[in-house]
Amino acid sequence: MIPTTMLAAVYVPGNERLVLDRNYPIRGLGDDEILLKVSAAGVCHSDVALLTGVTLDARKYVMGHEGCGVPVKLGAKVDPRAVQMGTLYSILIIDSCVHGTNGGPAESNGIGFGKDGVYAEYIITTADTLVPVPTGVSPEAAAIASDAGVTAYHAVQNAAKVKSGDKVLIFGIGGLGHLAVQYAKHFGATVYVCDFKPAARKLALDLGAIEAFNLIELTNKTAGGFTVDTTIDFIANNQTFNLAMAALRGNAVNFPSSPSLVLVGASAENLTFNTLDIIASGVQIHGSSYGPRSALVAALDLFAKGTVKAHVHSEPLENVNKVIDELRAFEITGRKVVMPHSSA
Template sequence: MHSPGAIQPAELWRLFMRAMAVVDYARPLELLHVPAADIPAGHAWIRVLACGVCFSDVKIARGQMPFSSSLRLPHIPGHEICGEVLEAPGGFWFQKGDRVLVYNYWGCGRCPMCRIGQENLCLNLQGWVGFTNPGGFQEGLAVPPERLLPLPPGISPEQAAPIGCAIATAYRAVVTRAAVRPGELVGVIGVGGIGLHAVQIARAAGARVIAVDIDPRKLELARVFGAVAVLPEEAEETARRWGDGIGLDAVIETVGHVHTVDLAIRMIRRGGRLIGVGYRLGDMASIHTPRWVLEEITLMGSRYALRHEVEQAIRLVAEGLVRPVIDEVLPLESANEALERLERGQAIGRLVLQVGSFSGV
C-alpha cells in the first residue's frame, strides 16, 4: 500500500517517519525513523500536525505507569493529537485535508461499560493511543474514523492539540462530574495543564473559583482567568472565608498527592463534592468515615472524557470561552526538553510539539 512507486516525492516521509520513542526507561527518548505500517482496513491515515505533552507522557517515558513492565519497547508516546486527514475510507464524513482531533481511548463498544455509555471505563480496550499503542510523537498515524473529531476553522493545530486531553479532561471534571452551577464556589488544586483549563471552564459555568498551587507564576495566570489564587497554606482559611465559614461547594483535585487530597477534603463544605483527576502510583488517600457519611461528602473520580465531552470542549474554545494555555511550541526533536520541563514543574500550561505542516489540500 505504501510502495515507493505509489508515493509522490512530497510524501516520502511516509516511508520512514520521524518519531521520538521510548527505547529504555533509564534513557531519554530517541529519534527514530520508523516505516509507516499498512493502514488497517477501515482506518483513516492522518498526518500528525501537533501533539501536546502531558505529565502522563513523563510517567510513560520513565516507566511509572501500571502497564510499564509489560509495554513493548520501543514505544512512541503522545496522546493529545491534532492531525490532517490524508486518506479516509468511503462512507465516512472526513475528506482529505480535514483537520481533526484524535480521541485516544478506543473502547470496544460491546462490554457492559461501553453499553451503558461509559466508554472511558471500557473493560476490553481496543487501543490507547500514546499509552499502550503508538502515539503522536511521530509524523503519521492510522486511526478508525469514528475516533476522529472535526475541528472548526480558526483553531490552530498547536491550540487544538491540548483540547483532546487537557481541556476535555477538565470539562468532564467540572461540568459532568462536579456538575458546577452558576454562583457556586469551586476550588481547583494544582493549576497546571488541566487545572488552568478547569479554572476557565468553572468560570464559564458561572462559578467563583479559588486556585491553589505552589508556583506563583501559575497562580498569576489563574488570576488572569478570574480566580482568587492562593498558596496551599492559605487555601483552607480562604475557603472558609469565601464559603461563609463552611467551605466550598466543589473542589477539583488535579495533583493526586496524599496531602493535596487531604487539603481538598478540608476545603469542601458539608454536602460538598471532591473530584479527583490526578493520581500517583502507591498513594493512598483517606477520609474519616464519620465526616464522609454524616456530612454527606461526595468523593468522585474523573477519568479522561467521552467523545461528546471532547466535542463540547472544542466548542468552548471555538467560541472563545476557554483559551488553550500554551507555554511554548517546540519541534518534535525537542520532546526530551518538554518532558524535563514538565518533570521540573517549569511549564505553565501545555508544551506542544510541532510535528508536521498542514497542507490543507
C-alpha cells in the same frame, strides 16, 4: 508523496527518555484505517508517569496521546464523505473497540498508551477517533483539546456537575487546570484555585479566578472557616486531598446536593481518610478520567467561540524530551505541544 519512514519519539521499555527514531516505519493501512499527518501533539504529565515507571509496559511504541492531524490517505473501506482529506481533526485517545490489557483500563491500550501515538510525523487511526476542528481553532489548541480539553471539561461538567452559583476550588493550574478554571466560569461558578507556583496563580487570576492561594495560604483560609461547594483536584496527593476536605467539611449536608470532591490527578501516594469523617461531613468523593466524544465537541466549540483560551506554547518534536524534563520539574505553566517538522 507519502514516505515509508518518519521521525518518531519512541517509548522503549526501561528507558526514562524517549528514543528519537528518524526512520520509524510507516506501516500499510488496514481497510478501515486512516493515515494522518500530525499537526501538533500535546505533552502530558501522564507521559512523565509512564517514563518514570508508574505504569510499566513491555511494548515498544510511539508515545503521545494528545494530538490533531490532517488525513492524507484513506483505507479502502473508509467513506471519503465521512472523513475529508485536508481537514484538521482532533484525535480521541480511545475508539469504540479499545479494551484494556491485563484487566487494566481502556486507556492502557489507546493511542500513545500501547498503540503508536502522536509524537511522530504521521499516525494511523480510525474514523471513530476523529472529531473535526471548527474554523478558528489553531492546531496547538486542537491538539490539547483532545485530552486536556476533554478531561477538564468532563471533570467540571459531568463529574463535578458545576452549575451557576457554585463555589469551586481547583487544585493545580497546569495543562488541565487552566482550562477547568474557564469551564467552571463558563458554567457560572465562582472559582478559587490553589497552586504552589506564582506564575500558575497569576494565570488563574487572569482567567477569571476570584482568589489564588498557595498551600499555606489555603491552610490558613480553611482554618478561618473558608468553604466551597466543590473541589476539583488535578494533583491528588495527601496534602491537596486534606486541604480539599478542609474546604468542604464546613458545609451543611443538604441532600441530594452534597459537597463534592473530584479527583482527576494521578499521584503515587495512597490517600488516607477517616470513613466517619466522610460520612459525617457528607462529602461525596468522585474519580474522573478522560471523557466522551461529546466533551471534545463541546471543548472545541468553546475554543472556537473564544470562551475558553488555551495557554499553549510549542517546541519542535525533537525537543520532546526537553519538554518532558520541564514537566518533571513543574516548570511549565499551561500546556506545551511539540510540532513535527512535516507539519511546518
